[in-house]
Amino acid sequence: MSKSPLEMYISNICEALLKVSNVEINNSLAVISLALNAKKTIWIAGNGGSASTASHFATDLSRCVNVDDSPARGVSLCDNSGLITAIGNDFGFEFIFSKQLSNLATRGDLLVTLSASGNSHNILSAMNWAKTNGLINLALTGFDGGQAKLIADHSLHVPTPVGDYGVAEDAHSILCHYLSSQFRTVR
Numbered sequence: 409m410s411k412s413p414l415e416m417y418i419s420n421i422c423e424a425l426l427k428v429s430n431v432e433i434n435n436s437l438a439v440i441s442l443a444l445n446a447k448k449t450i451w452i453a454g455n456g457g458s459a460s461t462a463s464h465f466a467t468d469l470s471r472c473v474n475v476d477d478s479p480a481r482g483v484s485l486c487d488n489s490g491l492i493t494a495i496g497n498d499f500g501f502e503f504i505f506s507k508q509l510s511n512l513a514t515r516g517d518l519l520v521t522l523s524a525s526g527n528s529h530n531i532l533s534a535m536n537w538a539k540t541n542g543l544i545n546l547a548l549t550g551f552d553g554g555q556a557k558l559i560a561d562h563s564l565h566v567p568t569p570v571g572d573y574g575v576a577e578d579a580h581s582i583l584c585h586y587l588s589s590q591f592r593t594v595r
Contacts, residue, residue, distance in 0.1 A: 417574070424550075424579045427567045433583075436564045437590055439546050443518035444474040444591060449481040451513060451543075453505040453534055454522035457577040459486035461522050461584055468588035480591065485509070485534070505534035515542035522584075523547070524568070524576035526554020535559045548583065550576025 411419065443450050450469055452462040462484045469482025485505045486492070495507045509519065519538040523531045526549040535545050535556060547553075547560035550568045557563045566579040 420572070420575050421578050421582070424566050424568050424575050425582060428564070428579070428583070432562075432564045433586075435562055436546060436583075436587060439518065439544060439562050440469075440587060440591065443516075443544070444472065444480050445476075446516060447474065447478060447481070448517045449483055449513065450518045450520060451483055451485055451509060452520045452522070453485040453531060455528050455530065457573065458522035458524065458580065459484075461577065461581050462486045462520075464581070465520070465522075465584040465588065468584065469591070472588055472591035474591075483512075502529040502533050504530050506530070506537035509534060509537055509541075509543070513538070513541065513543055516544070518544045518546060520546045520548065521556060521560075522577075522580050523554065523556050524550035524573045524580075525570075526551065526556035528556075531556055532559065548580045550579070 452466050454462040463486055466482040466484035469480045472480040474480060485508050491508065492504045495504045499507060519534060521531045521535060532555055538545050545560045546562045547556040548564045549557045550566045551570045553563065553565045557565055564583060566576055568576045
Protein backbone atom coordinates (compact mmCIF):
# COMPACT_ATOMS: atom_id res chain seq x y z
CA MET A 409 0.00 0.00 0.00
CA SER A 410 1.41 3.38 -0.96
CA LYS A 411 1.82 6.21 1.49
CA SER A 412 -0.51 9.18 1.46
CA PRO A 413 1.01 12.58 0.60
CA LEU A 414 0.95 13.47 4.31
CA GLU A 415 2.68 10.23 5.28
CA MET A 416 5.34 10.90 2.63
CA TYR A 417 5.88 14.45 3.94
CA ILE A 418 6.20 13.23 7.54
CA SER A 419 8.58 10.53 6.35
CA ASN A 420 10.72 13.17 4.62
CA ILE A 421 10.96 15.17 7.85
CA CYS A 422 11.89 12.06 9.83
CA GLU A 423 14.52 11.07 7.27
CA ALA A 424 16.04 14.56 7.36
CA LEU A 425 16.14 14.61 11.17
CA LEU A 426 17.77 11.17 11.28
CA LYS A 427 20.58 12.55 9.09
CA VAL A 428 21.40 15.31 11.59
CA SER A 429 24.70 14.67 13.32
CA ASN A 430 24.42 13.68 16.99
CA VAL A 431 27.75 15.44 17.49
CA GLU A 432 26.23 18.67 16.14
CA ILE A 433 23.16 18.27 18.38
CA ASN A 434 25.29 17.70 21.49
CA ASN A 435 27.58 20.58 20.51
CA SER A 436 24.54 22.86 20.09
CA LEU A 437 23.30 21.89 23.54
CA ALA A 438 26.74 22.64 24.99
CA VAL A 439 26.93 26.05 23.30
CA ILE A 440 23.46 27.01 24.53
CA SER A 441 24.30 25.75 28.02
CA LEU A 442 27.45 27.88 28.12
CA ALA A 443 25.48 30.98 27.10
CA LEU A 444 22.74 30.29 29.65
CA ASN A 445 25.14 29.63 32.50
CA ALA A 446 27.21 32.73 31.69
CA LYS A 447 23.93 34.71 31.75
CA LYS A 448 24.48 35.83 28.18
CA THR A 449 21.71 36.77 25.79
CA ILE A 450 20.78 34.35 23.06
CA TRP A 451 19.82 36.35 19.95
CA ILE A 452 17.85 34.49 17.27
CA ALA A 453 17.23 35.48 13.65
CA GLY A 454 15.60 34.05 10.54
CA ASN A 455 13.51 35.07 7.52
CA GLY A 456 9.99 34.02 6.54
CA GLY A 457 9.04 30.76 8.24
CA SER A 458 12.41 30.80 9.98
CA ALA A 459 11.50 34.18 11.51
CA SER A 460 8.46 32.54 13.07
CA THR A 461 10.64 29.71 14.37
CA ALA A 462 13.10 32.30 15.74
CA SER A 463 10.28 33.95 17.69
CA HIS A 464 9.02 30.61 18.94
CA PHE A 465 12.52 29.48 19.96
CA ALA A 466 13.08 32.76 21.84
CA THR A 467 9.81 32.20 23.69
CA ASP A 468 10.74 28.65 24.60
CA LEU A 469 14.25 29.61 25.71
CA SER A 470 12.85 32.40 27.87
CA ARG A 471 11.00 29.72 29.84
CA CYS A 472 14.31 28.02 30.62
CA VAL A 473 16.75 28.56 33.47
CA ASN A 474 20.50 28.32 33.99
CA VAL A 475 22.40 26.49 36.72
CA ASP A 476 21.61 29.29 39.22
CA ASP A 477 17.90 28.97 38.40
CA SER A 478 18.05 32.41 36.76
CA PRO A 479 15.83 32.86 33.73
CA ALA A 480 17.33 32.55 30.27
CA ARG A 481 17.44 35.54 27.95
CA GLY A 482 16.26 34.46 24.53
CA VAL A 483 15.44 37.33 22.15
CA SER A 484 14.18 37.13 18.58
CA LEU A 485 15.58 39.81 16.28
CA CYS A 486 12.47 39.29 14.11
CA ASP A 487 9.88 40.73 16.46
CA ASN A 488 10.27 44.53 16.32
CA SER A 489 8.56 45.41 13.03
CA GLY A 490 9.07 49.16 13.53
CA LEU A 491 12.81 48.81 14.00
CA ILE A 492 13.14 46.20 11.23
CA THR A 493 11.35 48.42 8.71
CA ALA A 494 13.30 51.52 9.82
CA ILE A 495 16.63 49.73 9.39
CA GLY A 496 15.48 48.21 6.09
CA ASN A 497 14.40 51.61 4.80
CA ASP A 498 17.37 53.62 6.07
CA PHE A 499 20.25 51.14 5.65
CA GLY A 500 18.95 48.18 3.62
CA PHE A 501 17.27 44.86 4.35
CA GLU A 502 20.70 43.22 4.54
CA PHE A 503 21.29 45.00 7.86
CA ILE A 504 18.02 44.36 9.72
CA PHE A 505 19.67 41.93 12.13
CA SER A 506 23.26 43.21 12.30
CA LYS A 507 22.14 46.77 13.18
CA GLN A 508 20.00 45.43 16.03
CA LEU A 509 22.96 43.41 17.29
CA SER A 510 25.22 46.46 17.13
CA ASN A 511 22.77 48.32 19.38
CA LEU A 512 22.10 45.55 21.89
CA ALA A 513 24.52 42.62 21.88
CA THR A 514 27.60 42.22 24.05
CA ARG A 515 30.76 40.16 23.66
CA GLY A 516 30.15 36.51 24.54
CA ASP A 517 26.45 36.53 23.62
CA LEU A 518 25.18 33.77 21.35
CA LEU A 519 23.67 34.40 17.92
CA VAL A 520 21.47 31.57 16.63
CA THR A 521 20.53 31.88 12.98
CA LEU A 522 17.95 29.80 11.14
CA SER A 523 18.24 29.57 7.36
CA ALA A 524 17.20 26.76 5.05
CA SER A 525 19.56 27.94 2.30
CA GLY A 526 22.24 29.37 4.56
CA ASN A 527 22.72 32.15 2.03
CA SER A 528 20.39 34.97 3.12
CA HIS A 529 22.32 38.24 3.00
CA ASN A 530 20.85 39.60 6.24
CA ILE A 531 21.70 36.37 8.08
CA LEU A 532 25.27 36.40 6.76
CA SER A 533 25.62 40.08 7.66
CA ALA A 534 24.51 39.35 11.23
CA MET A 535 26.84 36.36 11.48
CA ASN A 536 29.80 38.38 10.22
CA TRP A 537 29.01 41.21 12.64
CA ALA A 538 28.77 38.69 15.47
CA LYS A 539 32.09 37.07 14.55
CA THR A 540 33.84 40.46 14.38
CA ASN A 541 32.38 41.56 17.74
CA GLY A 542 33.00 38.51 19.89
CA LEU A 543 29.63 36.76 19.72
CA ILE A 544 29.36 33.02 19.18
CA ASN A 545 27.55 31.87 16.03
CA LEU A 546 25.30 28.80 15.97
CA ALA A 547 23.71 28.27 12.55
CA LEU A 548 20.78 25.96 11.90
CA THR A 549 20.83 25.29 8.17
CA GLY A 550 19.19 23.12 5.55
CA PHE A 551 19.97 22.20 1.93
CA ASP A 552 23.79 22.06 1.69
CA GLY A 553 24.28 24.55 4.53
CA GLY A 554 25.32 27.44 2.31
CA GLN A 555 27.67 30.16 3.51
CA ALA A 556 26.14 30.19 7.00
CA LYS A 557 27.46 26.70 7.68
CA LEU A 558 30.94 27.86 6.67
CA ILE A 559 30.89 31.09 8.72
CA ALA A 560 29.35 29.58 11.85
CA ASP A 561 31.40 28.69 14.89
CA HIS A 562 28.92 25.85 15.43
CA SER A 563 26.53 24.29 12.94
CA LEU A 564 23.37 22.25 13.28
CA HIS A 565 22.78 21.14 9.73
CA VAL A 566 19.68 19.37 8.40
CA PRO A 567 20.61 17.95 5.01
CA THR A 568 17.65 18.40 2.68
CA PRO A 569 17.19 18.69 -1.07
CA VAL A 570 17.79 22.24 -2.31
CA GLY A 571 14.47 24.06 -2.37
CA ASP A 572 12.75 21.82 0.19
CA TYR A 573 11.97 24.70 2.56
CA GLY A 574 9.08 22.96 4.28
CA VAL A 575 11.09 19.97 5.46
CA ALA A 576 14.11 22.13 6.44
CA GLU A 577 11.96 24.60 8.38
CA ASP A 578 9.87 21.90 10.05
CA ALA A 579 13.04 20.05 11.08
CA HIS A 580 14.47 23.30 12.51
CA SER A 581 11.29 23.82 14.53
CA ILE A 582 11.52 20.29 15.95
CA LEU A 583 15.21 20.77 16.78
CA CYS A 584 14.49 24.10 18.51
CA HIS A 585 11.79 22.42 20.58
CA TYR A 586 14.21 19.65 21.50
CA LEU A 587 17.05 22.03 22.38
CA SER A 588 14.92 24.24 24.62
CA SER A 589 13.31 21.21 26.29
CA GLN A 590 16.73 20.21 27.61
CA PHE A 591 16.95 23.41 29.69
CA ARG A 592 13.35 23.79 30.85
CA THR A 593 12.37 23.11 34.42
CA VAL A 594 8.91 23.03 35.89
CA ARG A 595 8.36 25.88 38.31
